[in-house]
Amino acid sequence: MNRRSILLPPLSALYGALTKTRLSLYRRGTFRTSKLPAPVISVGNLTVGGTGKTPLVEWVAKILADEGKKVCILTRGYKRKNPGEHVLVSDGEKILVTPLEAGDEAFLLANRLVSRAAVVSDANRIAAGEGAMKHLGSNCFVLDDGFQHLRLARDLDIVAIDATYPWGGGNLLPYGRLREPRSGLSRAHCVVVSRVDQIENYQPLMSELRQLTSAPIFTSRMKTIGLEPIHSYTTSVDSSKRCFAFCGVGNPDSFFRQLSSLDLEVVERKAYADHQTYSQHEVSNLVNNARRAGADWLVTTEKDSVKLRELSMGLPCYFLRIEIEIDNEVELKGLLKKAANCLFSSRSG
Numbered sequence: 001m002n003r004r005s006i007l008l009p010p011l012s013a014l015y016g017a018l019t020k021t022r023l024s025l026y027r028r029g030t031f032r033t034s035k036l037p038a039p040v041i042s043v044g045n046l047t048v049g050g051t052g053k054t055p056l057v058e059w060v061a062k063i064l065a066d067e068g069k070k071v072c073i074l075t076r077g078y079k080r081k082n083p084g085e086h087v088l089v090s091d092g093e094k095i096l097v098t099p100l101e102a103g104d105e106a107f108l109l110a111n112r113l114v115s116r117a118a119v120v121s122d123a124n125r126i127a128a129g130e131g132a133m134k135h136l137g138s139n140c141f142v143l144d145d146g147f148q149h150l151r152l153a154r155d156l157d158i159v160a161i162d163a164t165y166p167w168g169g170g171n172l173l174p175y176g177r178l179r180e181p182r183s184g185l186s187r188a189h190c191v192v193v194s195r196v197d198q199i200e201n202y203q204p205l206m207s208e209l210r211q212l213t214s215a216p217i218f219t220s221r222m223k224t225i226g227l228e229p230i231h232s233y234t235t236s237v238d239s240s241k242r243c244f245a246f247c248g249v250g251n252p253d254s255f256f257r258q259l260s261s262l263d264l265e266v267v268e269r270k271a272y273a274d275h276q277t278y279s280q281h282e283v284s285n286l287v288n289n290a291r292r293a294g295a296d297w298l299v300t301t302e303k304d305s306v307k308l309r310e311l312s313m314g315l316p317c318y319f320l321r322i323e324i325e326i327d328n329e330v331e332l333k334g335l336l337k338k339a340a341n342c343l344f345s346s347r348s349g
Contacts, residue, residue, distance in 0.1 A: 008175035016172045019180050026150045035153040036129045039069075039140050039340045042154040044147025046184060047168035047177040049250020049274045051160040052194030052222060054105050054303070055324040057144050058112050060158070063336050065116040069140035072132040073113070074152075076145065077103030077121025079275040086128065091136060092118040099306045104275055107306050109144070117142070125152050140340055147188075148179055156339035159188040163196045163219075164254055166205055185212040190335055192326065197221040198257050218332050222258060225321040230305045234316045237297060242267045244290035244315075247301045248276025255301055258320060268293040278307050287314040 025031045045051040064071045080103035089102040090110035099107040102121050110119040118136050122128035132138040147159055168177025196202045196219045209217055227237050242265045247255045252271035298317040305319035
């Protein structure tokens with residue numbers, strides 16, 4: 001038995017005890033929950049990384065914007081340069097900072113939601129929301145990665161579950177990837193199961209979810225939009241040639257499976273840690289490895305692409321653009337519209 005397997009289970013037990021105590025203190029009112037004077041829709045998960053949360057946040061923001069709301073996404077901007085700073089990533093019309101300053105997911109959302117939603121990176125989501133109302137005129141908020149952020153009350157709690165790896169190995173952090181026990185799903189107002197098309201049979205998971213929550217459960221898949229060049233000078237991709245695939249995301253296998261559906265000849269794959277920060281030296285080594293493998297071009301995720309635009313790539317490099325496609329989306333849109341008009345009674349768990 002290695003040292004990791006000895007040390008991590010007791011740490012997970014301690015983490016679980018602390019999580020249970022924290023939730024209890026919020027339920028009793030010992031820890032206070034604050035409410036913004038505007039609708040708040042939270043999109044979160046039970047596990048760390050790779051549940052399809054970011055495309056879902058984008059989808060939610062677009063629906064709210066289409067309802068005439070002035071939307072602002074509140075996010076902590078994970079893995080950004082100065083995590084303690086308040087950063088206005090986008091005012092809704094233009095992007096104001098770099099991916100390093102914003103955090104890669106925050107920057108990606110800002111890029112995808114120009115003219116649809118503002119994006120603010122700030123660990124203090126309450127202060128960020130108050131500032132957005134005052135300075136941007138925001139009147140509806142999407143709380144990114146908010147299921148465990150109990151300080152801020154929400155009008156709708158959406159939880160994303162990845163069908164390919166729903167419980168992150170089944171153990172709490174740090175031994176597994178669960179942020180809290182599965183029973184926490186009882187706080188959710190609705191559940192969106194992502195990537196159901198990437199597993200053979202998702203019905204056992206649906207049965208398990210119905211035992212954990214009485215909330216509506218939606219299924220979804222990641223729809224491929226196409227391959228796009230990272231740099232404007234790159235010509236259109238020749239998909240008949242061999243490619244080298246790489247990524248730094250929470251669920252790399254999902255990305256590689258998505259690529260396989262395009263019938264590309266992938267000669268080699270490389271998975272970095274989630275939120276990988278790329279240096280020019282690292283990219284040069286990556287390109288050398290791709291050339292040795294006989295690749296003619298590179299392909300990565302859109303989240304990775306935002307961190308590669310300022311770097312020199314020795315081979316043409318493209319990213320896979322995807323969007324979430326939700327089954328029975330009319331019902332989910334109805335829940336969002338009710339929340340956006342404050343017809344839900346806010347609750348924090």
